[in-house]
Amino acid sequence: MGQAGWAPAWRQPEPKLKYDVIIIGGGGHGLATAYYLAKLHGITNVALLEKGWIGGGNSGRNTTIVRSNYFVEGNTAFYEHSLKLWEGLSHDLNYNVMFSQRGHLNLFFTPGQRDAMMRRYNIMRLNGIDGEFLDREQVQKMVPHLNYSEQSRLPILGGFLQARAGTARHDAVNWGYARAASTLGVDIIQNCEVTGFIKKAGRIVGVETSRGEVEAEKIGMAVAGSTSVLAAQAGLGPLPIESHKLQAFVSEPIKPFLDTVVVYGAGHGHFYISQSDKGGMVFGGDLDGYNSYAQRGNLPIYTDVASCAMNVMPALGRIKLLRQWAGIMDMSMDGSPFITKTNLSGFYLNAGWCYGGFKAIPGSGWCFAHTIAHDQPHEINSLLTLDRYAQGRQIDESGHGPFPKSH
Numbered sequence: 001m002g003q004a005g006w007a008p009a010w011r012q013p014e015p016k017l018k019y020d021v022i023i024i025g026g027g028g029h030g031l032a033t034a035y036y037l038a039k040l041h042g043i044t045n046v047a048l049l050e051k052g053w054i055g056g057g058n059s060g061r062n063t064t065i066v067r068s069n070y071f072v073e074g075n076t077a078f079y080e081h082s083l084k085l086w087e088g089l090s091h092d093l094n095y096n097v098m099f100s101q102r103g104h105l106n107l108f109f110t111p112g113q114r115d116a117m118m119r120r121y122n123i124m125r126l127n128g129i130d131g132e133f134l135d136r137e138q139v140q141k142m143v144p145h146l147n148y149s150e151q152s153r154l155p156i157l158g159g160f161l162q163a164r165a166g167t168a169r170h171d172a173v174n175w176g177y178a179r180a181a182s183t184l185g186v187d188i189i190q191n192c193e194v195t196g197f198i199k200k201a202g203r204i205v206g207v208e209t210s211r212g213e214v215e216a217e218k219i220g221m222a223v224a225g226s227t228s229v230l231a232a233q234a235g236l237g238p239l240p241i242e243s244h245k246l247q248a249f250v251s252e253p254i255k256p257f258l259d260t261v262v263v264y265g266a267g268h269g270h271f272y273i274s275q276s277d278k279g280g281m282v283f284g285g286d287l288d289g290y291n292s293y294a295q296r297g298n299l300p301i302y303t304d305v306a307s308c309a310m311n312v313m314p315a316l317g318r319i320k321l322l323r324q325w326a327g328i329m330d331m332s333m334d335g336s337p338f339i340t341k342t343n344l345s346g347f348y349l350n351a352g353w354c355y356g357g358f359k360a361i362p363g364s365g366w367c368f369a370h371t372i373a374h375d376q377p378h379e380i381n382s383l384l385t386l387d388r389y390a391q392g393r394q395i396d397e398s399g400h401g402p403f404p405k406s407h
C-alpha cells in the first residue's frame, strides 16, 4: 500500500564511548571520508558526528557542478582524481548519484579572457585532462538560445568545453555515501553537535557533544562554514578561512531548455546555470560579500545574479523564481582547500572548499581517509597543507590574492 515497507538506508546507532576515528561533519566530505576509511583502509570503528541532518549543510545546498578544469599544481591532479571517482561512483556505492556528464561550457567575451582560458586548457591537456576550444559558431550550434547579438554587453566570442564535466544529484551523493559507510560499520550519528574537545597531556583525545563525550584515537574535521569556530575550540588557528554565504536559485520547471552547464566569470560578473532533471533552472553567482552564518540570501545578490542571467540568456526573463537559499562557505585566502594533518597530534583538517567543494567530495574523502589512516598525506593532497601560506606557496587558481569574494 503506497510507499510502505521501506527500510532506513542507514543505521541510527547511539554513540559509543570510544572509536578509532571520529569524523566531525556529515556533509559530503565527512561522509566520503568515513566511507573510504572503512572501504579502503579497513578502519570501520568510526563515528561520523553531525549536528543536524546529513547533507543539511552545503552538500545539500549547492548547484551541483562537477568539473576538473583546474590548472595550478596542487589542484590539477586532485580534481581530476575526484572526477574519475565520480565516473564510477554510482557503481561503487550501488546508489544512483545521477552523475550526468552533460559538459561544462565556460564562455569568454574578450581576447584577453580567451588567452587566459587557452592557457588553462592547454595545461589541462598536458596533464591528460579533456578540454575543447569552441569558437563562436560552435558555441551557437551547441547552445542556440544564448545572446549572440554583437551589441550585447557581453558579446560571446567562444567557449571552452569540458565534456566529461556535468552535474550530479546532491542528496543522492550524501545518502549514497551514508548508506555505503553504514553498511561497512560506520556509525552515522545525526543531531549530535560537537561542542568542545577533550584534551589529555596536550593531546586531543575526544569530543564533547550534545549527546555526551566520545573518545577517539584520531579526529578529522570537515565542517565547512563552521571550520574557524570549531578549530578555535580545538586550539587550532586562527585559520586562513572566512565564512561567507553563497546563494543558489531555482526557477519553476520548464521544458528541456539547456542540456549542458553554462558558466562565465573572469571580471564580467560570475554566473553558472544548468537545468535539473525536474526542469528547474538551477543557477548562482557571487558570494554575498560579507561574513555571515545566515543560510539565506539578500536582495542585492538576487538582482546581481538575475542581471548576469539576462546578459547571456535573455529568454529567462519571463520565468519565475521558485526558491532560493544560501550555504555557508569556508573561503580560504588563496581559493584552494586543505586536506591535511595539523600541528595537533591526531587532529586532521578538511576545509577551505570555497565555491567548489561539491565536485571535490569523492576525491576529498579519498585523500582525507588516506591522510588519517596513514598519518600522512597521499601524494595527490600533499600540497594542500596549512603551512603553504607560511612557506609562500599559495595555490591561487584565479590569481586574485587574499580576497575571498574573488575566489
Ligand SMILES: Cc1cc2nc3c(=O)[nH]c(=O)nc-3n(C[C@H](O)[C@H](O)[C@H](O)COP(=O)(O)OP(=O)(O)OC[C@H]3O[C@@H](n4cnc5c(N)ncnc54)[C@H](O)[C@@H]3O)c2cc1C
Residues within 6 Å of the ligand: 024, 025, 026, 027, 028, 029, 030, 049, 050, 051, 052, 053, 054, 055, 056, 057, 058, 059, 060, 061, 062, 063, 064, 065, 066, 192, 193, 194, 195, 222, 223, 224, 225, 226, 230, 246, 247, 248, 284, 325, 326, 327, 328, 329, 353, 354, 355, 356, 357, 358, 359, 360
Ligand atoms: C549555493 C551554493 C552553490 C554551490 N555550488 C557548487 C557547485 O556547483 N559545484 C561545487 O563543486 N561546489 C559548489 N558549492 C560548494 C559545495 O557545496 C561545498 O564546498 C561542499 O558541499 C562542502 O561540503 P562539506 O562536506 O565540506 O560541508 P557541508 O556539506 O556544509 O557539511 C558540513 C557539516 O558539518 C556540520 N557541522 C558544523 N558544525 C558542526 C559541529 N559543531 N558538530 C557536528 N557537525 C557540525 C554541518 O551541520 C554540516 O552538515 C556550492 C555551495 C553553495 C552553498
